[in-house]
Amino acid sequence: MKAAVYYQNGGPEVLRYEDVPDPMCGADEVMIRVEAISLEGGDLLHRQSSPPPARPHIVGYSTAGEIVALGADVTGFACGQKVITFAWAGSHAELRTSKAAHTWALPPGLDVRSGAGIPAAFGTAHECLVEAARVRAGDSVLVLGASGGVGVAAVQLARRAGARVTGTAGSAAKLARLHALGMHEGIDYRRDDVGAAIARHAGEHGYDVCIDTVGGRALQAASKAMTVNGRLIIAGCAAREPNLIDSVDIMVGRYSVTGVIAGFDFATPRLHAAIGELIAAIARGELVMPIAREFPLAEAAAAHAWVESGAAGFGRVLLIP
Ligand SMILES: NC(=O)c1ccc[n+]([C@@H]2O[C@H](COP(=O)([O-])OP(=O)(O)OC[C@H]3O[C@@H](n4cnc5c(N)ncnc54)[C@H](OP(=O)(O)O)[C@@H]3O)[C@@H](O)[C@H]2O)c1
Missing domain, CATH: 3.90.180.10 (Medium-chain alcohol dehydrogenases, catalytic domain)
Incomplete structure (x- = not known):
């Protein structure tokens, strides 16, 4: 072949x-x-x-x-x-x-x-948001790498769960496409000061959930902007930048940090069935x-x-x- x-x-x-x-x-x-x-x-x-x-x-x-x-x-x-x-x-x-x-x-x-x-993008997003972060209606969710495969899925699943969604992407055109999929607020990491923008969008409350697929400066900023009892989920390093999270930020912020490699669990009946349901939802046009x-x-x-x-x-x- x-x-x-x-x-x-x-x-x-x-x-x-x-x-x-x-x-x-x-x-x-x-x-x-x-x-x-x-x-x-x-x-x-x-x-x-x-x-x-x-x-x-x-x-x-x-x-x-x-x-x-x-x-x-x-x-x-x-x-x-x-x-x-x-x-x-x-x-x-x-x-x-x-x-x-x-x-x-x-x-x-x-x-x-x-x-x-579908399995890599939606299966990973599901594992991050539903299993690891236990996302709830009303949560503020930050998706780092919202324009990527995992990110596009995470934006839609977070929105479907009733969360308020902020995401990062590398152009205004991509942010516009994400808004059309339900994202509320967007950060252009190529144009904006990503650290300042992540802090600004966090507001006084901070993020209940962050799904990180990029790492580097964006992750560092998110690690300073989580709310108490927040859930920071680390799933990727697409930025290929050094990851410099300060453990004091986690301690003072009193939030949890969880790593996810969804593929390790794809064969479990739980996640295999969840991916099957996501495939069906995409076939029905509910997710894209x-x-x-x-x-x-x-x-x-x-x-x-x-x-x-x-x-x-x-x-x-x-x-x-
Ligand atoms: N843990 C797991 O189970 C799991 C599963 C699947 C994937 N992953 C990992 O997750 C990451 C993303 O995977 P993917 O398939 O979604 O990748 P992808 O489709 O290539 O998307 C990459 C994302 O990262 C963004 N990005 C790239 N460079 C960046 C930078 N310097 N600063 C900020 N954002 C940047 C891109 O933004 P623009 O395109 O808008 O520039 C895009 O949103 C990879 O590291 C992959 O290995 C992990």
Whole structure:
């Protein structure tokens, strides 16, 4: 099969489009012919800095496509069925395997392009907001990285829970799209002094909940703006800046800090079912994941570069084999 692979970490230019052996389908796995790959923030971070476990390495979490093989122990799925799959690697390829427990049926009304990125974006946002933060109606919620995949999902889920939502993004156009999805207040981190803006929007009460997917200066500012008994949830580091939280701010602020890696729990009945419900809600049009642009898989390097340039539009970037 063809795949976008790399042999060492680095910028988008390390990606090569090559022939590699087809994957083997394990007993508890499904194999799909990939029809859409959702380019995730974590895919970029891995390419940049996670040492490849094998050479060549196929990066990537999220895909949707048609099942072409089933492991001996798999029940509940059938060859020919369209599904959404998550795995820790292997998305940037024509064929990919994933655990059946990391696989969800694509419901009627949802296409592979809209479905491919749902588990990583909405599953993570759900885990942060609902499980970790126990978000409640009336909470003030700050989403750092609101224009990213996880952020777009978090804004919608926080709003659906009845929260008042503030978010950061890198342009006025992206903030406008987020307002259309229900965000109340926006901070342009490229134009504004992000620390001052986060403090100003916190007001006297502070934030009940912060979902952080970027880290760095924004996280530092949020860590000084939480309310007593607030919940600061750390889920990402897209800013690639040093994280400098002062423990005294946590102590004096009397709030909790929780780290989340949602993928560790995707296979639990609890989170697997919650993601299934989110997929159904998106199929019904109650939640959305906009698609910014599509690239052929053969142009994976250009797709990574476009996202990293900051020029990327609003929503997910897809690779199409
Ligand atoms: N813990 C988990 O379970 C989990 C799950 C999924 C993802 N993640 C992590 O969460 C992060 C985001 O993932 P994603 O898929 O949502 O990524 P994404 O779609 O690429 O979005 C990245 C977000 O970060 C913002 N950003 C980039 N550089 C920034 C900076 N210097 N200052 C402030 N904001 C900045 C972007 O804003 P603009 O685009 O508007 O510039 C965008 O909102 C990544 O670190 C990823 O590894 C964690």
